[in-house]
Amino acid sequence: MRFAQVNDVASVASELAAGLRARGHETELLQPRLYGASLPPLLKLAVAPLRLADWLRLAWRLRRGRYDAVHIHYAYLGLVGVLAGVPYVLHCHGDDVRDLARRPWRGLIRLAMRRAAHVYYSTPDLEPWCRAVRPDAEFLPNPVDLATFRPAPLPPDARDVFIICALAENKGAGKILAAVEQLTARRPGLRVTAIAGGELTRAFERLPSVVLLLRQPRERLPALMARHRVLIGQVHEGAIGMVELEGMACARPVIASFRFADVYGAEAPVVHAETPAQVAEAAERLLDDRVVAEAVGAASRRWVEQHHDAVRIAARVEAWHRARIDRRAGRDSVDA
Structure with missing residues (x-):
């Protein structure tokens, strides 16, 4: 056709x-x-x-x-x-x-x-x-392009957290901002990456722990995701979008809100969070326990292969x- x-x-x-x-x-x-x-x-x-x-x-x-x-x-x-x-x-x-x-x-x-x-x-x-x-x-x-967005080894100098969703209210960026503030207070050396874009960009720019990147060509995203230990996606509507799925395909643990297991017939192996406290706690848990983070990432890759190829x-x-x-x-x- x-x-x-x-x-x-x-x-x-x-x-x-x-x-x-x-x-x-x-x-x-x-x-x-x-x-x-x-x-x-x-x-x-x-x-x-x-x-x-x-x-x-x-x-x-x-x-x-x-x-x-x-x-x-x-x-x-x-x-x-x-x-x-x-x-x-x-x-x-x-x-x-x-x-x-x-x-x-x-x-x-x-x-x-x-x-x-x-x-x-x-x-x-x-x-x-x-x-x-x-x-x-x-x-x-x-x-999802599973050949492009694929697992890669975590480099020794990997940064801590990558906020992969837009810095906009309709993605729950206000909650993520509050979570990063909580994390920074407890972990002064925390390193967070985000991509500028969205009405809350200026607020994130004021946080010393956050490095803002300009909008990235899509072909650079797999390598960028691979350089981070934990990914944070949208935590607002309960649904995961393309960028969260691509992060999961890279076998990185993704923190996001997910409320639609019934649609798939299976829970998505994202780390569910909807409040600032939940986002912060999930990020700390994954940063502290590499075994759990790797297990979540591997399960995420398998789930995307099954449902989004x-x-x-x-x-x-x-x-x-x-x-x-x-x-x-x-x-x-x-x-x-």
Whole structure:
């Protein structure tokens, strides 16, 4: 089959594309220009004409591309599929469906979701939002590149803690900030790394124990994760995202909030924490007990292999599209 993946959110589209190629499919990744992406929601209306022009460009590509399957990432971008007049699958990732609570975007997002041939959502916490509009929406685990994000030996000079999530409130960064303050008070020599980005960046910058890095190219993340003993991910929504999964694939212990064992049928081997005290205590325990940290890391790698392997996730996407093509062929034969 010939696939189009539109908009690479958290590298999900590129990983799906790689998984589909590994299964023998031709896959093209199309990127929107995302004018004004860093602007607040209401100010994005000012660049709406530029975005519409870009959407028309993408719609033309989709019409002319003769794709067997079109997979669009981020809810409102489903409007590109509507403009193209082609069947499309819509993949929701987080704030895109939470924007259903915002009046300027609600109608457009609902339209994009309702017109989609199928709707996926990338983390289990999005189920209520997606199924309120599309009761048939399906959880599709994020595909992880297990060859790139792989275990590596811990170097002798490994730093202590790496905060791998964005320094934003919707990731629980305020709780992580308080946890680092607690850890610093108890361990004056603690060394913490974080990547700048998010409304709490300035607050982290003021902590002497924290080294802030500029936004890193994704290909550098495996080596960066490998140089740290403990990783801290998001501790807010109870769901783990792509960066937490990639850290687990590197066989490093990840501290995060996880409340969706029922969706997987198994607990994720993250070290669960939701309060500053829990985050601080978990970090100290893992830093002090290397045997436990290594065991958690090894179990994490196995869990990601079982539930998030990119080729297996791509096979699920392929199966849905094959079933759709078969249904359409059956209808065509009946009509004939």
